[in-house]
Amino acid sequence: MGISKLTTDKVKERMDIEEVIGDYLPMKKKGQNLWANCPFHGEKTPSFSISPAKQIYKCFGCGKAGDPIQFVMDIEGIGFQEAIKHIAGRYGIEVEEDETRTPEQNEAQNxxxxxxxxxxxxxxxxxxxxxxxxxxxxxxxxxxxxxxxxxxxxxxxxxxxxxxxxxxxxxxxxxxxxxxxxxxxxxxxxxxxxxxxxxxxxxxxxxxxxxxxxxxxxxxxxxxxxxxxxxxxxxxxxxxxxxxxxxxxxxxxxxxxxxxxxxxxxxxxxxxxxxxxx
Ligand SMILES: [Zn+2]
Incomplete structure (x- = not known):
């Protein structure tokens, strides 16, 4: 699967962690960060923190951490390229594919x-x-x-x-x-x-x-x-x-x-x- 570097760069520039994670989880502001119940392990008190300043999330319960792309990959269970497409769709960014797609790349689609x-x-x-x-x-x-x-x-x-x-x-x-x-x-x-x-x-x-x-x-x-x-x-x-x-x-x-x-x-x-x- 070949999404162009330009599309990936546009997505990275445009994506906002508060918006991307906010599509999935209710969050509450506390200090600099936002907090939610972690979607990756069962819990009743929030230990999942989102930092709008650093554009990363981290769970102090199970250790899951990353950027908005990683979050979409984990919560949707999809690969990097699909996550880029998903976030591009959210922001109305047109997805450009590299023209050099080999049969192997097509088959690699999981x-x-x-x-x-x-x-x-x-x-x-x-x-x-x-x-x-x-x-x-x-x-x-x-x-x-x-x-x-x-x-x-x-x-x-x-x-x-x-x-x-x-x-x-x-x-x-x-x-x-x-x-x-x-x-x-x-x-x-x-x-x-x-x-x-x-x-x-x-x-x-x-x-x-x-x-x-x-x-x-x-x-x-x-x-x-x-x-x-x-x-x-x-x-x-x-x-x-x-x-x-x-x-x-x-x-x-x-x-x-x-x-x-x-x-x-x-x-x-x-x-x-x-x-x-x-
Ligand atoms: Zn967790």
Whole structure:
């Protein structure tokens, strides 16, 4: 992956530690520094300090320390280049790639990043399906019935999985995704006893995209609308290398700013409850 030195320099010049970490953590000012509960080890009293003057952070509990780029790498679990892209996106800095990308560099893109790209593709696919005749008559009408506005539907990446065994599989393969990655991302399944038979995990259901704190889709929840007694009401993505369920709270990405501003948070059970309250 080759992000140009110019882009990296622009990001380093523009980034501010208080803003970058503030996207993730509530911080309190005490003296010269800001303090937060460390996101890297469990604690109830803040030992995670942020120095705006030095543009570094340090945890006195677990020892994690670094600059804003290191923080994004650690909290998102991504590499240096991806962290630069992430911060560039936050500040609206255009990312220039070096033209000399070798096949080896392309392959070096790690598995985690491939999974996130595949999940992003699936999210876009489900969102687009909502505008098909089938998506409109079944999915969109359900969301409207729940009182969800077009803006809310867009904000939460609500979507629709068409009825059929391989709609996503075929679209993803045409777009160049390998079956192995789609399997690892939890998007497709192998038939028990016949690994050559693969099919979409989500079929004939409305889709709730589950985002990480920075808005990348990690997995999906899917609700059936037809009255089929043999099918579970909800199907969810499994645990994957990028989706650790105990680390993710549905709706946090959309709510984080308001939670910080109001210093208040309501927890409810269920996707539609979260979206309705929002
Ligand atoms: Zn710590």
């Amino acid at each position: 598995e985690r990043e491939s999974l996130l790209i595949a999940l992003g593709f699936a999210r876009d696919f489900f969102v687009k399906n909502l505008q098909t005749p089938e998506g409109k008559s079944i999915g969109l009408s359900y969301f409207k019935e729940r009182g969800f506005t077009p803006a809310i539907i867009e904000k939460f990446d609500l979507g629709y999985a068409l009825d059929g065994w391989d709609n996503l599989l075929n679209a993803a393969k045409s777009a160049g995704f390998k079956e192995e990655i789609l399997l690892k991302a939890g998007l497709i399944l192998q038939k028990e006893g016949d690994a050559t038979r693969i099919y979409d995990r989500f079929r004939n259901r409305v889709i709730f995209s589950i985002h990480n704190i920075s808005g990348k889709p990690l997995g999906f929840g899917a609700r059936i609308l037809t009255k089929d007694k043999n099918q579970p009401k909800y199907i969810n993505s499994p645990e994957t290398p990028v989706y650790h369920k105990s680390d993710v709270l549905y709706g946090m990405f959309q709510a984080k700013k308001a939670i910080r501003d109001k210093d208040n948070c309501y927890l409810v059970e269920g996707y539609t409850d979260v979206v309705s309250l929002h």
